[in-house]
Amino acid sequence: MSIRACWAGVLLLILxxxxxxxxxxxxxxxxxxxxxxxxxxxxxxxxxxxxxSDFPPQVAVLPAVGDAFNxxxxxxxxxxxxxxxxxxxxxxxxEIARLRTLGLRVETVQVQRLNxxxxxxxxxxxxxxxxxxxxxxxxxxxxQLDALRVxxxxxxxxxxxxSMAPLYTLNxxxxxxxxxxxxxxxxxxxxxxxxxxxxxxxAVLAEQPDVILYSGEQGATPxxxxxxxxxxxxxxxxxxxxxxxxxxxxxxVKGAKAVCEVLAGVRSARSFPADSHPAPGGAR
Numbered sequence: 001m002s003i004r005a006c007w008a009g010v011l012l013l014i015l016x017x018x019x020x021x022x023x024x025x026x027x028x029x030x031x032x033x034x035x036x037x038x039x040x041x042x043x044x045x046x047x048x049x050x051x052x053s054d055f056p057p058q059v060a061v062l063p064a065v066g067d068a069f070n071x072x073x074x075x076x077x078x079x080x081x082x083x084x085x086x087x088x089x090x091x092x093x094x095e096i097a098r099l100r101t102l103g104l105r106v107e108t109v110q111v112q113r114l115n116x117x118x119x120x121x122x123x124x125x126x127x128x129x130x131x132x133x134x135x136x137x138x139x140x141x142x143x144q145l146d147a148l149r150v151x152x153x154x155x156x157x158x159x160x161x162x163s164m165a166p167l168y169t170l171n172x173x174x175x176x177x178x179x180x181x182x183x184x185x186x187x188x189x190x191x192x193x194x195x196x197x198x199x200x201x202x203a204v205l206a207e208q209p210d211v212i213l214y215s216g217e218q219g220a221t222p223x224x225x226x227x228x229x230x231x232x233x234x235x236x237x238x239x240x241x242x243x244x245x246x247x248x249x250x251x252x253v254k255g256a257k258a259v260c261e262v263l264a265g266v267r268s269a270r271s272f273p274a275d276s277h278p279a280p281g282g283a284r
Contacts, residue, residue: 041133150184
């Protein structure tokens with residue numbers, strides 16, 4: 001064996017893996033996956049994202065290659081990715097198969113429920129060789145949620161309004177419902193057969209929610225007048241930024257803090273009905 005070959009072998013043994021492994025060129029195929037990559041410490045490996053990827057700000061300026069139902073394959077290939085991250089259960093299986101037939105490496109990330117986020121952060125860290133940062137982010141996410149967890153015998157009845165016209169909500173299989181449950185609440189439409197059912201105003205009133213959480217700027221409008229008669233609707237109203245509850249990623253902690261604060265205010269009002277102080281967290 002030559003001296004040069006011997007030295008090459010020695011270097012491979014003593015150099016850290018990160019110094020001999022090239023960084024990936026990553027495209028994420030769902031907005032929350034871009035957030036996970038950045039939170040896992042690999043934002044510098046992103047070269048492309050999906051449509052609507054707008055957080056953190058550094059991903060908003062990256063090329064958008066379309067969405068789950070309309071990818072721009074030419075643009076993808078032009079970016080020369082070494083890894084595509086797809087959303088298991090969100091990115092259509094037919095699209096994943098097609099991407100693989102183009103010779104692209106695709107890894108799926110399972111993020112459907114609240115408990116999936118920490119595991120997804122660690123998975124991304126392993127794939128992109130940023131395990132240390134990803135593990136810290138995952139543990140922080142878990143610890144912050146554990147600190148917020150509320151166990152109650154009489155949960156607060158919550159209606160979460162996704163859109164106003166028409167009215168849409170989310171059932172118990174969505175991560176937003178996990179957050180409501182974490183905070184000591186009960187999603188009044190948890191048993192709806194569809195993940196995102198369209199509902200009527202009458203259906204909401206029949207459930208007699210204690211809290212209406214809404215995401216749009218004008219989401220409280222349909223309920224303001226009705227609240228003038230508590231016999232018709234006696235519910236606190238609170239706006240939660242939509243991405244804090246509907247994107248299964250690190251910002252769910254922000255959503256949980258906001259929801260828990262609102263529900264704590266409602267429970268306090270139950271215990272002290274004469275207290276006229278407004279509920280915290282934007283509830284009114």
